[in-house]
Each structure stands twice: as structure tokens, then as C-alpha cells.
Amino acid sequence: MTGKILLVTGGSRGIGAATAKRAAEQGYAVAINYKSDQEAAASIVDSIVKGGGKAVAIKGDMGVESDVARVFEAVDSKLGRLTHLVYNSGITGKNSRVENVSTQTLREVMDINVMGAFWCARAAIPRISKVKGGAGGAIVLISSVAAAMGSAGEYVWYAASKGAIDSMTIGLARELVEDGIRVNAVAPGLIATDIHAPGRLERVSPMVPMKRPGSPDEIAQSVVFLLSDASSYTTGAILRVSGGR
Numbered sequence: 001m002t003g004k005i006l007l008v009t010g011g012s013r014g015i016g017a018a019t020a021k022r023a024a025e026q027g028y029a030v031a032i033n034y035k036s037d038q039e040a041a042a043s044i045v046d047s048i049v050k051g052g053g054k055a056v057a058i059k060g061d062m063g064v065e066s067d068v069a070r071v072f073e074a075v076d077s078k079l080g081r082l083t084h085l086v087y088n089s090g091i092t093g094k095n096s097r098v099e100n101v102s103t104q105t106l107r108e109v110m111d112i113n114v115m116g117a118f119w120c121a122r123a124a125i126p127r128i129s130k131v132k133g134g135a136g137g138a139i140v141l142i143s144s145v146a147a148a149m150g151s152a153g154e155y156v157w158y159a160a161s162k163g164a165i166d167s168m169t170i171g172l173a174r175e176l177v178e179d180g181i182r183v184n185a186v187a188p189g190l191i192a193t194d195i196h197a198p199g200r201l202e203r204v205s206p207m208v209p210m211k212r213p214g215s216p217d218e219i220a221q222s223v224v225f226l227l228s229d230a231s232s233y234t235t236g237a238i239l240r241v242s243g244g245r
């Protein structure tokens with residue numbers, strides 16, 4: 001083990017699960033947060049532990065402020081003082097044009113994709129910060145190419161939530177230099193996970209220059225790079241990993 005302690009929010013499935021596995025291979029002790037799929041979270045923990053790594057699953061809704069506080073306290077007590085954070089949990093809400101979207105969908109997407117990212121950053125900073133006696137480290141936020149494309153006709157609010165993540169990445173990176181915390185984002189393109197409505201992967205794939213969706217592991221490798229000292233001069237970057245999209 002490296003002494004590095006990572007929390008991955010939404011680590012039970014998809015990109016978060018692939019990131020947790022890759023990070024564990026690199027020697028991070030990993031806290032895998034999930035919202036409801038306990039079985040999926042337990043199976044990722046199992047596969048990490050069987051491979052000789054250290055991992056725990058921690059339930060909590062990142063769209064609920066009190067859950068975020070509880071999840072960080074659980075990381076403190078189960079693994080120790082945090083050094084790295086991947087804010088990955090995210091939802092799109094049901095597809096529609098903006099004129100038909102419910103307030104509930106808008107609030108849910110903003111709470112999970114944006115408020116949760118701020119609540120997690122707020123909790124992570126004093127734990128990681130060298131100024132506060134921490135070891136220093138890195139934060140990676142999961143954005144989306146949607147931030148630049150706008151997701152017209154599907155979920156403009158989701159694209160807007162990822163635009164907020166991009167601004168947050170740039171601002172937080174500059175704010176946290178003295179704290180020894182690098183902050184970067186990965187903006188995935190079309191990735192083969194459960195987040196998509198049925199048929200969307202097949203429909204959108206031909207529009208990707210590489211003509212295929214990416215795998216969660218292809219995102220995870222970039223996330224782990226941005227967490228690691230291999231990217232020691234990189235902060236405030238938004239890395240598109242999108243097959244050219």
C-alpha cells in the first residue's frame with residue numbers, strides 16, 4: 001500500500017467501479033461510495049480485496065448534504081485521513097426538451113451532479129490540505145463532453161451541470177495550489193455504462209469519430225493518471241476522453 005486513501009463517489013458501477021479497481025491496483029486504499037446497489041458495491045470490494053488491495057463500501061446519497069458528511073466520517077474511521085477524491089456520481093434525469101422538464105428532475109440532477117461535488121470538495125479539502133496538516137493529494141471531477149455540446153433535445157440541464165463542474169475544476173485548481181491539492185476533470189464522451197436510455201449507445205455510436213463507445217476502463221486510466229504524481233504539473237485541466245467527439 002502507498003498510504004494514499006481515495007474516495008470514489010458512485011463507485012459501485014460503470015466508470016466509478018472501473019476507477020476504484022484501477023486505483024486499488026496502484027496501491028490506493030479505496031472507499032467505494034454507492035447509493036443503492038449494495039450488491040454491486042460489495043462485488044467491487046470483493047474483487048479488490050481478492051487481488052490483495054484494500055477497499056470498503058460506504059452507502060450514501062451524494063445529493064444529500066448530511067449523507068456526504070456521514071460518508072466522509074466513515075472514510076476517516078475505516079481507512080484514515082483522505083488524500084484523494086474522485087467525484088464521479090452523476091445522473092442525467094429522464095430525457096426531454098427543457099419546456100417539459102419537471103422541477104424535481106432539475107433539482108435532483110443539480111443536487112447530485114453539482115451540489116454533491118461542492119459538498120464533497122468542502123469535506124475533502126481540510127482532510128487533504130497540506131496547510132491543514134494533511135498529506136496533499138488530488139481531486140478528479142467527472143465532467144462530460146456534454147458541457148461543450150449542450151445535449152439539445154435530451155437533457156440540457158445535465159450538460160449545464162457538467163458546465164458547472166468545468167468551472168469548478170478551474171477555480172478550485174487555482175484556489176488549492178497552496179494546499180498541495182491538484183484539481184482536474186475528465187470529460188468522457190459516449191461510454192458503455194448503464195447511464196444511457198435503452199438504444200442510445202447504438203444510436204449515438206456512429207456519430208463518434210472512432211465509431212464506438214469507450215469502455216469504463218478507458219476513462220478510469222485517465223482518472224488514475226490525473227490522481228497520480230505522473231501528472232504533477234497538471235492542475236485545472238479538463239481532459240476529453242471521447243474517441244474524438
Ligand code: NAP
Nearest residue numbers: 010012013014015035036037062089090144191193194195
Ligand atoms: P452509471 O453506470 O449509471 O453509474 C452511476 C454510479 O453512480 C453508480 O455507482 C450509482 O450507485 C452512483 N450514483 C448515482 N446516484 C448517486 C447518488 N445520488 N449518490 C451516490 N452515488 C450515486 O454511470 P456512469 O456512466 O458510470 O457515470 C459516471 C459519471 O460519468 C457520471 O458523473 C456521468 O455523468 C459521467 N459521464 C458518463 C458518460 C457515459 O457515457 N457513461 C459520459 C460522460 C460523463 P448505485 O450503483 O448504488 O446506483
